[in-house]
Amino acid sequence: MNNARATQSTQAQERAPTDWKTVAMQRRIRKRYRAERRFRFFGIAAVVLSAAFLAFLLVTMVAQGWRGFTRTEIMLPIDFPASGMMVERAQLDTAGADLALAGAGLENAVKSAAAAAFGPGGESYISDNAWVSVRKAIKHDASVLDRKTQMRVPASSEVDQAMAGRGTSEILAAVAKLKNAGLVSRHLNLDFLKVSDSTDPVAVGIWGALKGSLLTMFVTFLIAFPVGVLSAIYLEEYAPRNRWTDLIEVSINNLAAVPSIIFGLLGLAVFLGSWSLFGYRVGPLLPRSAALVGGLTLALMIMPVIVIASRNAIKAVPPSIRDAALGIGASPIQVVFHHVLPLAMPGILTGTIIGMARALGETAPLLLIGMRAFIVTPPGGLTDPATVLPVQIFLWSDEVSRGFVEKTSAAIIVLLVFLLAMNGLAIYLRNKFETRW
């Protein structure tokens, strides 16, 4: 305090010492406090608002989506001996069991059982796939074929909706009666995670899209991470600084901002297009709708993000570390791989995960390269037709059938969990590689 006054008086001899108690000073202090309070209020308001949005999203998703993980099941009395089905018992233990049961008219037998149990039109109470559960039960225990029995089978979409209070008055009344008799109920059903797309909302599953996403992310990571990191290393550590590298830098920064749909068009043209070269027709190089093409396209898209993040992380490594290693005779490549890269790794990984998360949620470019097909069997490999989670969500949200609403929400939950898992992995890796100085 004294000091400050002393320097002030040497600078301006004639100035009187500052009086901190004047009205103007008090007003300035009050104003400062007000500004402080105002800023804090807006800060808290912003945080609360975003937290509220997030909570709203999560609550609505979970509220709608949890039903996606359950299934309405209906108790179906079925009298096999009376159904007139002829099944060769010996075949039930072989690989041909499915075929034998289908050939014996199981599907019709189940439908007539439903009609018999629930009255005329009763077959519409059970899911089109109900006979598949019956088949499973028979394969599990063939002795049911000899008696009259009861089985829980998936209910149809109408019954399912009626359970939620939607539908015509007749079906609502019928379902209410069944419900009171304890014949229809909802059960946790993780088939949603095990099966793939279907036209019947009761029977759809997310597994095909999830597997498609996994395969696509795998390809994206495998291409974008090494290429991106190596480019960053080259540009930071080796490339001369001249107009060409400046140009490359500007291009990469611009590429990071290019809308994703443009990358879809690029992927479409490069991987799926065909050109004539020297009079020969070349292409398409890769199959449509495949995870391989999707992964390559998304890799193109996130590479600039990885390059930029990696360059910044590499730049942040103190030059003295490079000097130290060079000074005892480490070669440039040893400097990079022994010292710079390990220190830059946390930053590189953070950038990579941000890019991967963006790729995971990307829909538009994948629609362009044909990953919007109706895929009933999960892709077996990188070149099989596949779809991915966000595209599946997009497709289901477009369905008119009411039953798809909750499945869409359930798929969103799966996507969010996937994203969380990826971020969790990133945080784990970052902490693992973090160097304590």
Added chain:
Amino acid sequence: MTDAPHKMTARDVSVFYGEKQAVKNVSIDIDMDRVTAFIGPSGCGKSTFLRTLNRMNDTIGNARVEGQITLDGEDIYSSGMDVVQLRARVGMVFQKPNPFPKSIFENVAYGPRIHGLANSKADLEEIVARSLRRAGLWEEVKDRLNDSGTALSGGQQQRLCIARAIAVDPEVILMDEPASALDPIATAKIEELIHELRGRYAIVIVTHNMQQAARVSQRTAFFHLGNLVEYGDTDNIFTAPREERTKDYITGRYG
């Protein structure tokens, strides 16, 4: 003694940072059995010149070196010179301590490991222990070789860097103010080390401490504004400098 060929020679060496000339036409000889001290006011180009001797200036984008520098008669700026090997032969201790963010052991073992100097784990441990002992750090760290090198005090870090430099067994050691962060005891250890290493290595040391220059060196070079003002036997420089500027500096009349 004076007839032996010089370990390193510099002839008309100039260094430019872009347009700015930081070292002007310096010619100097560095001998095997002598310690050469560089003295001079801050910013006069001592570090810059020192860095030309093992081509650490290569890493600075806009630095340019003119003139000729030889090691054992071989031009180190010729295209045939392997820079990596040169830096292993001409080691360097930097002005600011810069240990790797790794364990103490790894810091010292890194050089021998990349150059394949140890043929067994025991051998490597032996090299590490010997280097740390020579740098006067062994007693303080022998029980915690796995602790991080960056967790040491500033003076300990600098001695760790010295141990790291001598672990690769260089022929010439360039030290840029190695004792500027050390207490008198540690400084004495470093000076002892320099005495011990003299004869086995050619040593160049930059220092702002006149007494230290007088104590450890046999030859002294006085730099001023990028020029080599005076270069000669330490005894002569400190007792009978030829140049007025040298005299002013060593008597402390010069900033």
